[in-house]
Amino acid sequence: MGNRFVEKLQGYDNLGDDEIAALVAATEGARNVDARKDLIREGDRPGPVFVILAGWACRYKILPNGTRQILAYLMPGDCCDLHIGLLGEMDHSIQTITAAVVATIDRREMDAMMDRHPRIAKAMYIAQLVDEGTMRAWITSMGRRCSIERVAHLMCELYLRARNIGITANAHLELPLSQLLLADSLGMTPVHLNRVLKELRKTGAMTLQRGSLTIIDPIALVQIAGFDENYLHRRLRPAA
Amino acid sequence: MGNRFVEKLQGYDNLGDDEIAALVAATEGARNVDARKDLIREGDRPGPVFVILAGWACRYKILPNGTRQILAYLMPGDCCDLHIGLLGEMDHSIQTITAAVVATIDRREMDAMMDRHPRIAKAMYIAQLVDEGTMRAWITSMGRRCSIERVAHLMCELYLRARNIGITANAHLELPLSQLLLADSLGMTPVHLNRVLKELRKTGAMTLQRGSLTIIDPIALVQIAGFDENYLHRRLRPAA
DNA sequence: CGGACACTTGAATTACGTCAAACAATGTGG
DNA sequence: CCACATTGTTTGACGTAATTCAAGTGTCCG
Numbered sequence: 001m002g003n004r005f006v007e008k009l010q011g012y013d014n015l016g017d018d019e020i021a022a023l024v025a026a027t028e029g030a031r032n033v034d035a036r037k038d039l040i041r042e043g044d045r046p047g048p049v050f051v052i053l054a055g056w057a058c059r060y061k062i063l064p065n066g067t068r069q070i071l072a073y074l075m076p077g078d079c080c081d082l083h084i085g086l087l088g089e090m091d092h093s094i095q096t097i098t099a100a101v102v103a104t105i106d107r108r109e110m111d112a113m114m115d116r117h118p119r120i121a122k123a124m125y126i127a128q129l130v131d132e133g134t135m136r137a138w139i140t141s142m143g144r145r146c147s148i149e150r151v152a153h154l155m156c157e158l159y160l161r162a163r164n165i166g167i168t169a170n171a172h173l174e175l176p177l178s179q180l181l182l183a184d185s186l187g188m189t190p191v192h193l194n195r196v197l198k199e200l201r202k203t204g205a206m207t208l209q210r211g212s213l214t215i216i217d218p219i220a221l222v223q224i225a226g227f228d229e230n231y232l233h234r235r236l237r238p239a240a
Numbered sequence: 241m242g243n244r245f246v247e248k249l250q251g252y253d254n255l256g257d258d259e260i261a262a263l264v265a266a267t268e269g270a271r272n273v274d275a276r277k278d279l280i281r282e283g284d285r286p287g288p289v290f291v292i293l294a295g296w297a298c299r300y301k302i303l304p305n306g307t308r309q310i311l312a313y314l315m316p317g318d319c320c321d322l323h324i325g326l327l328g329e330m331d332h333s334i335q336t337i338t339a340a341v342v343a344t345i346d347r348r349e350m351d352a353m354m355d356r357h358p359r360i361a362k363a364m365y366i367a368q369l370v371d372e373g374t375m376r377a378w379i380t381s382m383g384r385r386c387s388i389e390r391v392a393h394l395m396c397e398l399y400l401r402a403r404n405i406g407i408t409a410n411a412h413l414e415l416p417l418s419q420l421l422l423a424d425s426l427g428m429t430p431v432h433l434n435r436v437l438k439e440l441r442k443t444g445a446m447t448l449q450r451g452s453l454t455i456i457d458p459i460a461l462v463q464i465a466g467f468d469e470n471y472l473h474r475r476l477r478p479a480a
Numbered sequence: 481c482g483g484a485c486a487c488t489t490g491a492a493t494t495a496c497g498t499c500a501a502a503c504a505a506t507g508t509g510g
Numbered sequence: 511c512c513a514c515a516t517t518g519t520t521t522g523a524c525g526t527a528a529t530t531c532a533a534g535t536g537t538c539c540g
Contacts, residue, residue, distance in 0.1 A: 061380050064466045069380040081372065083365040091373045125323040132321065133331045135375045140301050140309040142382035143427030147496075178518065187383030189497055194520060210505090210519095226304045387528070418486065432528055434488060450487095450537095481540105488535070497526075504519070510512090 003027060004165060005051050005103070008077035009123035011164070019117045026113060027051055027103035039094045039102060040080075046090055048104040051079040055100025056176055060184070061092045070185035072134065073097075073158065073177075077165050082110070082124050098176045142187050145226065150186050151196050152225035155206060159215060171215040175208065200224075243267060244405060245291050245343070248317035249363035251404070259357045266353060267291055267343035279334045279342060280320075286330055288344040291319040295340025296416055300424070301332045310425035312374065313337075313398065313417075317405050322350070322364050338416045382427050385466065390426045391436050392465035395446060399455060411455040415448065440464075 006023045009015060015023075030053050033039070039050055042061065052074045059071040059080075071092055074080075080094060085107040096102075105113075114121035137157065141150045162173050179197070183190040201207045205220040215221060246263045249255060255263075270293050273279070279290055282301065292314045299311040299320075311332055314320075320334060325347040336342075345353075354361035377397065381390045402413050419437070423430040441447050445461040447454050455461055 059376075061376065063380065063384055064468075067384045069383045071376050071379055081369060083369055086362060086366050087369055092376055122326060126326050129321060129323055129327055132372065132375070135372070135379065136299075136301065136311050136332055139311055139375065139378050139382065140303065142379060143309045143424075144303055144307045180518075184383075190519085191498080191521090192496055195496095198520085228304075420486075429529060430487085431489090431530080435528095438488085483540090484538090486535105486537080489533085491531090493528105493530070495526105495528080498524080500522090500524105502519105502521080505517085507516080508514085510514105 004053055004077035005079065008165065009120065009127065012123040012126040013119045015117075015119055015123070019120050022113050022117060023120065026105050026109060027053060030101050030103035033096050033100045033102050035096055035099050037096050039096065040090055041093045042090050044090045046084040046087055048106045049079055049082065049084060049110055050094065051103040051105065052076055053101040053103055055102075056097040057094055057100060057102075058097055058181070058185075059092050059094050068184045069187070070181060072131070072138075073185075075161060075165060076167070078131075079127070082128055097181070147186070147188055147192060147196050148199060149225055150188075151182075151193065151200060152205065152221050153227055154182070154186060155208070155213060155215075156222060156225050156227040159213065171218065173213045174211060175213045176211055244293055244317035245319065248405065249360065249367065252363040252366040253359045255357075255359055255363070259360050262353050262357055263360065266345050266349060267293060270341050270343035273336050273340045273342050275336055275339050277336050279336065280330055281333045282330050284330045286324040286327055288346045289319055289322065289324060289350055290334065291343040291345065292316055293341040293343055295342075296337040297334055297340060297342075298337055298421070298425075299332050299334050308424045309427070310421060312371065312378075313425075315401060315405060316407070318371075319367070322368055337421070387426070387428055387432060387436050388439060389465055390428075391422075391433065391440060392445065392461050393467055394422070394426060395448070395453060395455075396462060396465050396467040399453065411458065413453045415451055415453045417451070 003024055005027055006015070006020055009023065010020075030051075033055075035055075039057065040046065054076050056076075057074040057078075059074070061069050061071060063069065074094070084090075114124065134157065137153075141153050145153060158175065159168065159173055162168050167173065179193050180190050183193040186193065188196075197208055203220065203224070205215075205217045205224060207214050207216065221227075243264055245267055246255070246260055249263065250260075270291075273295075275295075279297065280286065294316050296316075297314040297318075299314070301309050301311060303309065314334070324330075354364065374397065377393070381393050385393060398415065399408065399413055402408050407413065419433050420430050423433040426433065428436075437448055443460065443464070445455075445457045445464055447456065461467075
């Protein structure tokens with residue numbers, strides 16, 4: 001396995017050897033981070049750009065009433081907002097889910113790299129647009145899909161994103177996400193999520209057990225989710 | 241009233257006279273658009289950047305089952321994604337709500353302008369980050385707030401955004417949003433939204449009637465919404 | 481005046497939440 | 511290797527917020 005960040009950006013625009021070298025150099029000093037460590041917290045003054053090279057993380061927000069909302073999952077190759085440094089304060093937190101390898105790229109270095117390599121800039125912008133599209137899909141799910149559809153939709157999203165970076169095997173994916181975490185992502189209670197997972201198992205579309213997702217009947221799953229087949233395709237492999 | 245787009249960006253970074261002139265020139269050929277006209281549709285190949293100079297618009301998505309989800313409101317001064325042209329297809333549609341004045345800026349022209357005027361680029365990036373923050377707030381609302389809290393929260397957001405561009409008077413705002421539109425934004429049925437509005441009226445926090453929003457008791461409203469007072473403050477007036 | 485459209489209200493239904501308890505998996509220290 | 515705490519999953523009984531269906535009441539506008 002090479003540098004996941006480079007591989008992801010390469011999927012968005014063809015990068016030359018010098019560009020790859022620049023990205024590799026920029027992410028060289030990556031550090032190991034334990035599971036469940038905040039990389040940055042709501043209210044903090046943003047610093048450098050984070051890149052997740054291995055492991056999983058999530059964006060989240062804690063509400064005044066103590067509940068939590070997960071806003072997005074970060075998989076290997078993903079990074080935080082490109083221009084994060086322009087804001088005065090973070091409006092959400094980012095935490096590792098598993099042990100992870102995290103690189104940080106100084107804002108100035110990032111700007112310089114994007115100036116020198118327009119294709120890196122383009123790929124970064126596309127990545128940002130894809131992330132935004134995912135947020136819109138979450139809003140849509142929360143607003144207009146019932147619980148079983150929401151769960152199915154999230155599983156489709158995660159599975160396709162994972163397949164895109166080559167961490168699936170057959171119709172199978174190791175998902176290090178507890179039911180509590182998933183419930184906090186989908187706007188439902190853990191109890192209800194558990195019942196929905198049971199129902200999905202019963203339909204024969206998929207199973208999720210002990211952190212292991214198996215897509216048994218992809219067509220049925222996509223059908224339940226109301227998942228637009230082109231949805232991630234076109235976003236993950238946009239026209240050149 | 242000057243150019244709302246310029247005024248908004250000026251709020252993010254101090255622009256010089258030449259930069260203002262460049263923005264004014266870029267938005268010169270604005271055209272009038274009727275209410276309820278799609279500016280661009282899901283699946284279309286993106287073209288130039290849209291800027292709303294007057295009137296209201298919204299981003300939305302239609303689901304396979306025919307329901308609709310509003311994803312964001314665009315007020316005077318707002319624009320669509322900066323790098324929209326990099327994607328192969330739109331993943332959502334944008335439609336005017338009222339009659340509107342819309343400028344389009346060619347991608348090349350936009351790139352050139354941002355190259356020549358780094359402060360314009362910075363202001364545009366901040367605007368983009370603010371929009372993203374708003375999306376995260378919507379996800380949070382949908383996931384973790386009950387209906388009355390959601391409604392109150394959206395009204396806080398819209399009121400503050402409107403105040404920031406100077407279209408409020410006292411504690412009052414003309415909101416050209418039907419209850420059907422609001423319901424499709426908040427993930428609820430129009431019937432239920434209507435009842436929630438009635439309840440909010442009863443609490444004495446606010447009224448929304450015939451397109452006219454009045455904040456009667458701001459403290460009570462913020463309290464109901466669980467609205468973070470700093471939330472838009474820090475995003476709309478970030479530290480220099 | 482009549483037709484279209486947005487808003488309002490009531491009654492019945494349902495999806496999901498709450499509370500509570502049991503069970504499984506994993507890890508820690510004695 | 512066992513007691514035991516800890517954290518995640520599963521299930522049942524019950525309560526409630528929100529939807530659905532249906533029938534109004536404005537209000538605008540040709």
